[in-house]
Amino acid sequence: MEVKEIDMRGQICPSSLLTALREINANKTALRSGLLMLSFLSDNRDSTATIPESAANMGYGVSVVKEDDSYRIDVFAQPTEMEIRNS
């Protein structure tokens, strides 16, 4: 799976969420097919709530991990029920 990293650290509010929404929409085919994962790097604490909330509403899986002084927010295809059963 390809991983596209987007560094949004230091950016003005609410650039992080807007950028994330744009990237998710621009890459939705690759994201949904599981070929791509978007990895956002943000120092905006609010983004750890708003990006996962929006991405989850669109049906994507999300994970948030703190890395040093920032947060890494990964957005990827949610595994289907079949895939979960087979795994």
Add this chain to the structure above:
Amino acid sequence: MSGAGEWITVVTSLLLGLAAGFVMHRSDFCLAGMLRDLFLFRSIFKLRILLLTVLATMVLVELARQTVLISLFPYPGFGTSGLANVIGGMIFGVGMVLAGGCVAGTLYKMGSGKVVSAVAFAGLIVGSVLYAEFHPVWKSFADKMLILPGKVTLAQTLGMQQGMVISVVALLLAIPLIFWWRGGKLVRSSAADGYLQPWKAGLMLALLVTLSVLIIGIPLGITTSYAKAGAWIVNLIAPWHADVLSYFKARAFDYPNRLLGITYCGGPGPAFDAISLIQFPLIGGIIAGGFISVRLLGEFRIHANVPIPQYLSGFIGGVLMGLASRMAPSCNIWHILGGMPILALQSIFFVAGLLPGAWIGSRLLTGIVLKETH
């Protein structure tokens, strides 16, 4: 600074600022975001928290007033309302969205290492000084546009008792909040370290505003200090010019603090007065509160690699907020957390301008500033 009253003022303001900055940083309590997200993302989560904060402050302050703990009411600094409040509110609304934070948000975000907020801070001072250049013209316009002379609060306008009007409005606000509370709509999950639920932060801020009213006599206010800081700079560079600007001779307030046994008297001019005692420690406290919070979390890092349009947006937003907070007069913290809870007409008018202003700011932000960021 000579007596105990002055020292208590400074220490109180500093502690209030520290607590406010810390709490706002931990909960992402961004007042600019609360209105902006309504227009930008159709999200009202933060707006619910703002309503809760106003309601809690309303109840606490009214309880204090009923028990005669507040000696001066309506607070000093609030006067007759007019069109200037609406226009000031609108320009402020545009500015706070472009700057990515209001006058308080800019401070705690700057303390947490945000460079754009530091640029907005510089813009705030520049805007406040620019206002001094056309103060006489604006003051004369604002005075002509006053309505309901002598009526400071909604209760005074309606000819009713403050307690009665506050009770009715508080009940009306409480109804949706109870529904949201029961539906879990006041809580949000966040993966941020040390996250403080915004509703808790709202209640804490309500308490801080009430303490400010009880001890200092007025709610939290910041922006006259920006003008004062600017006045100092002008006085340093061009003292002959500072001397002719009538705004620097104006008086922001002059009232007795009966609790501390002193009189506060001060204005935006380049002198050490009550504004310096009350507002500078508050500003320093909010910046330090944000800094302490971020340091304890190990999240302090300065990221200056930000697209130029965002720096410009931060600066222009800061200038607009600086200008507007003198034109309105005062900022969103003063009006939303201070004036709205007592239903001051000036604050109601300010908010009436703030909403369309935040909408315009949101359009500018998405249409110009963030259009080609990536």
